[in-house]
């Protein structure tokens with residue numbers, strides 16, 4: 479039997495192995511540093527914000543089946559892989575509305591971002607700016623178009639719009655976007671009425687949160703979040719600041735159930751920039767909207783927050799790209815949580831993906847740093863996936879393709 483030769487321990491070698499770090503004042507720092515996925519960040523986020531806030535982000539409509547099916551579809555993607563290709567240089571950039579972005583990832587419009595973390599919309603837009611991406615501001619934002627433009631003047635910004643009951647109200651909001659240099663409008667069309675969000679109803683969610691008896695307990699559990707809420711600006715629909723109506727009434731005016739294809743024509747007559755229609759859920763509607771001369775469509779079920787048991791965007795993506803992909807840019811969203819999800823969407827023909835919850839988990843976990851981390855985790859996985867499938871750029875990713883296993 480061979481015997482290992484033993485030596486007297488070498489002190490310098492022993493010291494070189496020591497990797498002690500001073501404990502941080504932030505009890506979550508270790509977990510944040512070790513996060514490998516957006517789901518790891520979501521676990522930290524859950525600990526940092528009140529349950530009602532986390533549930534508002536994570537939850538979807540009715541039985542939350544649409545969201546689960548979207549998630550399942552991403553997991554069923556199988557890439558076509560090529561080996562023995564030179565993948566020493568990987569280019570993840572894409573041209574969107576005539577300008578280059580560094581990743582095919584766009585920040586979705588999400589309402590009330592300052593509820594998730596007091597830094598809110600400007601922090602996300604700043605990440606978009608620093609990473610050369612596009613940020614979309616929601617009509618229900620807690621930062622107004624002008625405030626956003628002032629806070630992050632260099633960011634590429636799109637504005638999300640609803641056709642409101644009174645078209646004059648929509649015009650007033652469009653004017654704010656125009657005056658503040660927004661590049662494109664995203665028209666959300668999957669909200670003729672509000673989705674039924676049972677989790678929020680069960681949690682008694684109100685915007686802004688009401689101080690009730692059980693809130694006192696909630697404050698004790700998440701004191702920092704509440705301190706930030708009380709010591710920063712009022713939580714409100716910032717685009718409607720100064721309107722002489724209660725917020726509850728305003729919310730009722732934002733969705734117009736009588737909106738039709740004719741309203742897209744109307745929007746084209748009052749906005750001379752690009753229009754992207756968000757919430758397309760069928761090949762037939764994609765065809766109809768593409769005829770109206772819009773720049774793009776987003777296959778989306780609002781992250782499952784509107785119609786439950788609706789079509790799964792990823793499952794209709796290849797057909798939609800085949801039918802209208804030469805006429806309009808086809809984007810997709812819903813449960814995009816990783817760089818491999820992004821790679822899947824591109825391989826199946828999408829121009830780019832929109833992410834919602836992913837960056838909200840990041841902001842709830844660690845403010846702007848958390849959003850930054852989400853993008854870096856996604857970038858790392860996308861680049862890695864491209865190299866391992868033998869694709870040097872997004873054109874090659876699309877050429878390689880993928881299938882969705884049944």
Ligand SMILES: Cc1cc2nc3c(=O)[nH]c(=O)nc-3n(C[C@H](O)[C@H](O)[C@H](O)COP(=O)(O)O)c2cc1C
Pocket residue numbers: 534535536586587588589616617618619638666756778779780781782783811812813814832833834835836838
């Ligand atoms: C908290 C939250 C708020 C949202 N607010 C809006 C909104 O104001 N307008 C809109 O068009 N979509 C809104 N959405 C939908 C997103 O734009 C996007 O379609 C969806 O989040 C994509 O799914 P994902 O969150 O799983 O990425 C919201 C989504 C979330 C999670």
